[in-house]
Amino acid sequence: MSNRQKPGFIESLAEALHLIPNLHDEAGADSPSISEPGALTDYPPPDQWDDWVENESQSWPQRDPKHYMVVPTACFNCEAGCGLLSYIDKETMEVRKFEGNPYHPASRGRNCAKGPASINQIQDTDRILYPLRRSGERGDGKWDRVSWDEVLDEIAGRIRETLLDGRNNEIVYHVGRPGHEGYMDRVLKAWGVDGHNSHTNICSAGARFGYALWHFYDRPSPDHANARFILLISAHLEAGHYFNPHAQRIIEGMMDGAKLAVMDPRLSNTASMADYWMPTYPGSEAAVLLAMVNVILQEELYDTDFMKTWVNWQTYLEKEHPDVPRTFEQFIEAIKVVYQEYSPEFAEKESGVPAAQIVDITREIGKAGSRFSAHNWRSAGSGNLGGWAVARALHFLNVLTGSVGTEGGTSPSGWNKFKPDVFDNPPAHKFWNELHFPKEYPLAHYEMSMLLPHFLKEGRGKMSVYFTRVFNPVWTFPDGFTWIDALRDGEKVGLHAALTPTWNETAYFADYVLPMGHASERHDIISYETHSGMWIGFRQPVLREAKRRMGEPVEFTYEANPGEVWEEDEFWIELSWRIDPDGSLGIKKHFISPYRPGEKITIDEYYRYIFERVEGLPEAVAAEDLTVLDYMRKYGAFEIEKTSYEKHMKVLDDDIMDGTTVDQEANTVLKDGKPVGVMADGAPRSGFPTPSCKQEFYSQTMVDWGWPEYAIPTYIKSHVHPDELDRDKGDFPLVPTFRLPTLIHSRSGNAKWLNEISNRNPVWMHTQDAERMSIQTGALIRVTTEIGHFVDRVWVTEAMKPGVVACSHHLGRWRREQDAKGNRWSTNLVDIQEGANGQWHMKVLDGIRPYKSEDGDSSRIFWSDGGVHQNITFPVHPDPISGMHCWHQKVRIEKAHDGDAYGDVMVDTDKSFEVYKAWLQKTPPAPGPDGLRRPLWLNRPLRPVDEMYYLDR
Numbered sequence: 001m002s003n004r005q006k007p008g009f010i011e012s013l014a015e016a017l018h019l020i021p022n023l024h025d026e027a028g029a030d031s032p033s034i035s036e037p038g039a040l041t042d043y044p045p046p047d048q049w050d051d052w053v054e055n056e057s058q059s060w061p062q063r064d065p066k067h068y069m070v071v072p073t074a075c076f077n078c079e080a081g082c083g084l085l086s087y088i089d090k091e092t093m094e095v096r097k098f099e100g101n102p103y104h105p106a107s108r109g110r111n112c113a114k115g116p117a118s119i120n121q122i123q124d125t126d127r128i129l130y131p132l133r134r135s136g137e138r139g140d141g142k143w144d145r146v147s148w149d150e151v152l153d154e155i156a157g158r159i160r161e162t163l164l165d166g167r168n169n170e171i172v173y174h175v176g177r178p179g180h181e182g183y184m185d186r187v188l189k190a191w192g193v194d195g196h197n198s199h200t201n202i203c204s205a206g207a208r209f210g211y212a213l214w215h216f217y218d219r220p221s222p223d224h225a226n227a228r229f230i231l232l233i234s235a236h237l238e239a240g241h242y243f244n245p246h247a248q249r250i251i252e253g254m255m256d257g258a259k260l261a262v263m264d265p266r267l268s269n270t271a272s273m274a275d276y277w278m279p280t281y282p283g284s285e286a287a288v289l290l291a292m293v294n295v296i297l298q299e300e301l302y303d304t305d306f307m308k309t310w311v312n313w314q315t316y317l318e319k320e321h322p323d324v325p326r327t328f329e330q331f332i333e334a335i336k337v338v339y340q341e342y343s344p345e346f347a348e349k350e351s352g353v354p355a356a357q358i359v360d361i362t363r364e365i366g367k368a369g370s371r372f373s374a375h376n377w378r379s380a381g382s383g384n385l386g387g388w389a390v391a392r393a394l395h396f397l398n399v400l401t402g403s404v405g406t407e408g409g410t411s412p413s414g415w416n417k418f419k420p421d422v423f424d425n426p427p428a429h430k431f432w433n434e435l436h437f438p439k440e441y442p443l444a445h446y447e448m449s450m451l452l453p454h455f456l457k458e459g460r461g462k463m464s465v466y467f468t469r470v471f472n473p474v475w476t477f478p479d480g481f482t483w484i485d486a487l488r489d490g491e492k493v494g495l496h497a498a499l500t501p502t503w504n505e506t507a508y509f510a511d512y513v514l515p516m517g518h519a520s521e522r523h524d525i526i527s528y529e530t531h532s533g534m535w536i537g538f539r540q541p542v543l544r545e546a547k548r549r550m551g552e553p554v555e556f557t558y559e560a561n562p563g564e565v566w567e568e569d570e571f572w573i574e575l576s577w578r579i580d581p582d583g584s585l586g587i588k589k590h591f592i593s594p595y596r597p598g599e600k601i602t603i604d605e606y607y608r609y610i611f612e613r614v615e616g617l618p619e620a621v622a623a624e625d626l627t628v629l630d631y632m633r634k635y636g637a638f639e640i641e642k643t644s645y646e647k648h649m650k651v652l653d654d655d656i657m658d659g660t661t662v663d664q665e666a667n668t669v670l671k672d673g674k675p676v677g678v679m680a681d682g683a684p685r686s687g688f689p690t691p692s693c694k695q696e697f698y699s700q701t702m703v704d705w706g707w708p709e710y711a712i713p714t715y716i717k718s719h720v721h722p723d724e725l726d727r728d729k730g731d732f733p734l735v736p737t738f739r740l741p742t743l744i745h746s747r748s749g750n751a752k753w754l755n756e757i758s759n760r761n762p763v764w765m766h767t768q769d770a771e772r773m774s775i776q777t778g779a780l781i782r783v784t785t786e787i788g789h790f791v792d793r794v795w796v797t798e799a800m801k802p803g804v805v806a807c808s809h810h811l812g813r814w815r816r817e818q819d820a821k822g823n824r825w826s827t828n829l830v831d832i833q834e835g836a837n838g839q840w841h842m843k844v845l846d847g848i849r850p851y852k853s854e855d856g857d858s859s860r861i862f863w864s865d866g867g868v869h870q871n872i873t874f875p876v877h878p879d880p881i882s883g884m885h886c887w888h889q890k891v892r893i894e895k896a897h898d899g900d901a902y903g904d905v906m907v908d909t910d911k912s913f914e915v916y917k918a919w920l921q922k923t924p925p926a927p928g929p930d931g932l933r934r935p936l937w938l939n940r941p942l943r944p945v946d947e948m949y950y951l952d953r
């Protein structure tokens, strides 16, 4: 099988004359096909990956052939996990560059700018190379180098003591960028702690909750490549979720005739590529979507077969219209009336999008039918009070058009995501950590992580050992000064170990800073719902793998990585053994090799066990005479299913069918009185994992938990709705959530190429607003939030919706004089002063400057702007239902005051505590029905045993 295009005449001649290497050799006959052969495909063939020859680019015009080992791994610079090929100079054992891996089924050899920039991160001359222990007070910036042995012994001793005292809820692992596919859940379950905390409630919990209400799965998996109409509520083509794999397929779909519509108050790069741009007022998206629902119903553009079988309309009629005949026709008539209030004119009033455009787009969606793909991730779902209702309204369009799980439609995430079978499954723990899942938020889709410092302040609990992993709340979360306050307090946060590949604003306040590898320096598996298939990717430490191939295997990854940079996987195994050296705590037994009884599991064995159980992989491997582990080391990815449509149609197994009856009215299969499936096309089908096994238009859960007004998809007015603003006083809604396509939240500060491209975050303001306020591009403004202000410059543009302003959160990184010199491509040098009564001031002392280092480029820095840290001026706004932090801000904009300087920040943390308490009042706390803390059927990270769901147990 060839990986190559046929060479042209000139190319053949040049190859024959050895002017260029022969790029057209046949690959090994048994190698898998590259994911997407085509005119732009040009990769070294795998049979030459052990010794690939290229001329040294730095020696030009001399020809200086260099021998490389090509080792695949996976990018870690966003959640998409695209494939990378690393090129390792065999003479120096240095990684020289990263390119795309053509064998990766999602990214298919392509990357965004952040993928190849992984090389900047590993070559960063400021990087943390050794484990460090604080020597002064927290935050003093004084560190001593220590050995991994010391680190493991000290932390393990503390954890052991905490567990022996029964203080299991005081051990917490707080993750920023996750991954690991269940690895850490397994570790925490082995320790018996309810210790998982995440960043999800400042990221995606809003949209997730909206989807989960419909069908349990909390993410959409759109099949853009085969769609006829694509609707995005975000800047998804350039910066959304899984955006490189999605972007490729959106473009493919468009090249094949699909139309694209984008809702976004900014004319993002994505909106600029669209057939329709709908610059919605922030928070009005659900109103527009429900107007589309109304048009679909009135014009009868819905899919009767799908709706009739797969929507729980019978329950809706039973509960809301008990007196009408229980027929599908009656259901349609009833909801036609309900959604009539969302007329296109009403939606225009709320959103500013013309009613005629809404109708046009709806008709296109109706025409696309089952080939309608849609996505909403952070964006509106993460910005607004009730943002979860946007995803719920969007998915309603998929349900109406019968495009759930179809070719060209939108599948539930779980259908396209591989779940590993791990070698040992510790039992669920018997704890409930109320610092993560407090009573006030019984429906919170993930942990209430942004409230942690407030909970600590209120004395709701404390932490004995706190791991932060690739997590930087001081900078990324709202209310960062409150985080600093908590992290400095040894009574509240006992031992804080920051596991991080690079310095960050949170690590400055840790007790240990533990350098964990970048993308190419650690193990991991990845699988995401990037398209209609299912795949698994293997992230591996490439220098370790190169050494193994060269016959110099190492025991631990830090022996191959730069300095003593390690990886989490091995760290947790070693730590777990030291917590429980004699096995008396019952922890050690969960870290024993499945292949060598009684011996400690190795990382190779951990992944070998998983790969041996990946469907189809052992068979694929047999053709190459490799082990499964070697196959994944060689190619870095495997396609498990080419397409994964209509999984709800799976016929129920006989053992499930045993003892079942059929509810003729609801058309469901019942076992012990509860639905376990749905009758469809004459057979019992598995359906969806909801209480009704159907798509839940009517949510009994919302009714039972105190929100009957949201029993069906509705529009919720945002906290930044125009009713909340005083325009005459200069109020604006601020959209602070948009990503820049070339930056990563907290980890691109050490990537010089990326900071060269993007290094400032002005406030976007429409020309009309700027004229009205006599503000020009570059003018300094003061942006006042509920708890403080920041001073930024303005960018006056037509690409912003009038009356709305926006500012990217990707910039404004900082370090203080006493902090380690890290991320100097991006960090402003700042001074922070803490005044009386919770008043904090930050001033920029210096911007970005050229500096001398082993990297000659550091003396060529030409930019001086590091941007402004806006998030730290925001209070927490927890949505009372989903628990999502509602990012959008009502701000007042004025010209800068006398004495204001670019980058100034002022925050009153006493006020932020008051705002926290005010939002806390918005929610009816648990218990719900039967004394439950939260519904049993909804997912929960690190799920405890069911009895812990009951408040009185």
Ligand code: SF4
Binding pocket: 075, 076, 077, 078, 079, 080, 081, 082, 107, 110, 111, 112, 113, 114, 115, 116, 242, 243, 244, 245
């Ligand atoms: S989209 Fe870009 S940053 Fe994200 S994994 Fe792919 S290459 Fe890396």
